[in-house]
Amino acid sequence: MKTISKITIGLAAAAAAILFVGCSDSATPAKEVSKPAPTISEESLGLRKTNLYTEKGTTGDKTSYATSYAGSGNKIKRAFQDAPPMIPHDTQGMLPITINDNQCVGCHMPEVATGVGATAIPGSHFTDFRPAVAMNSKGNMTINGAVLENTSNETLKDISIKSTGDKLAGARFNCTQCHAPQSDSPAPKNTFEADYTSKDGANSSSWSGTKLMEGIDTVHGK
Ligand code: HEC
Ligand code: HEC
Known part of the structure; x- marks a missing residue:
């Protein structure tokens, strides 16, 4: 046993010596490999085009929301069919929306909207989708009166589309949760071209009637 281990150690030492020789500079001097000059500078990689290792000199673009007053006729094209429109007018003094102060409804409720030239809040916002x-x-x-056996087993009978009449659905009260002002800045522009499915899709919503259930397959619990 003892001799075997001595031989093994001896062999290992010899192998290490060979390796050392093989790797050492004196045996075969490594050829000088010239590094190609970088064609893309690190500074050009990020969106901010500044040194990536420090925050020095990095300043964000100033946000510049529309300053046109509500009623000036300024509008922003919808991003895609039935996208929530961006707020095209100044919102100074209107935010935050609180339970006692929601100025948006003051101009956008259907009964007043036409009078002030505002787009009327659509029918989908007078609909309760919650069972x-x-x-x-x-x-x-229970969901819609029936005992719920399995919380992940949603079927068509769990869907609920109820009109709230002329009362805004509670889920739509906080307008700015979905509608936001748009800042015009030098940031990279969105080049997405919408392919509207309805003729006036860039300016108005068509999400009503049978469209509300389009593409929803809850029959199979999907
Ligand atoms: C003083 C009346 C008034 C108030 C208050 C008001 N709006 Fe408007 N809003 C308008 C008018 C008028 C337009 C149509 C564009 C224009 O002429 O400025 C409009 C346009 C919009 C649009 C774009 C609609 C479209 O068809 O593209 C959205 C979204 C919007 N407002 C949301 C809001 C939200 C959210 C609030 C509350 C923070 C609000 N508005 C408060 C009058 C008002
Ligand atoms: C939960 C998200 C959500 C909230 C909250 C919400 N909206 Fe919308 N809104 C949408 C979406 C999505 C659309 C486009 C599809 C549709 O018509 O339902 C839309 C469409 C609109 C339109 C365009 C209607 C048309 O005929 O073209 C107006 C105006 C509008 N909303 C105003 C408001 C106002 C004012 C509030 C607050 C009282 C509000 N919304 C709250 C998501 C929301």
Whole structure:
């Protein structure tokens, strides 16, 4: 046993010596490999085009929201069919929206919108898409009156599309959750070209009627 291990150690030492010789500079001097000059500078890689290792000299573009007053006729094309339109006018003094102060509805509710030249809040915002969820006396969760067996088993009967009449649906009260002002800045521009499915898709919404259920397959729980 002892001799074998001595031989093994000896062999390992010899191998290491050979390796050392093979790698050492004195055996075969490595050829000088010339590095190609960088064709793309690191500074040009990021969007901000500044040194990537420091924040020095990095300043964001100034946000510049529309300053045209509501009613000046300024509008922004919709990003795609039935996209929530961007707010094209000044919102100074209108935000934040609070339970007691929502100036948006003051001009955009259908009954006043035409009078002030504003786009009327569409029918989808006077629709409640939330099913009635409750707890029955046995402590079971019910959806639209039926006991819910499995929370991940959504079917068509769990879908609920109820008109809220002329009362804005609660889920739509906080307009700026979905509608935002657009800042015009030198940031890279969006070159996406929308392919509107309706003729006036760039300026108006068509999401109503049978469209509300289009593409929804809840029958199979998908
Ligand atoms: C003083 C009335 C007034 C108030 C208040 C107001 N708007 Fe407007 N809004 C308008 C008018 C008028 C237009 C049409 C463009 C224009 O002439 O400025 C418009 C346009 C819009 C549009 C674009 C609609 C389209 O067809 O592209 C959106 C979105 C919008 N407003 C959202 C809001 C939100 C959100 C608020 C609250 C923060 C608000 N507005 C407050 C009058 C108003
Ligand atoms: C949960 C998101 C959400 C909220 C909250 C919301 N909207 Fe919208 N809004 C949308 C979407 C999405 C569309 C486009 C599809 C449609 O018509 O429903 C839209 C469309 C609109 C349009 C264009 C209608 C047309 O006929 O072209 C106006 C005006 C508008 N909303 C105003 C408002 C105002 C004012 C509020 C607040 C009282 C509000 N929205 C709250 C998502 C929202």
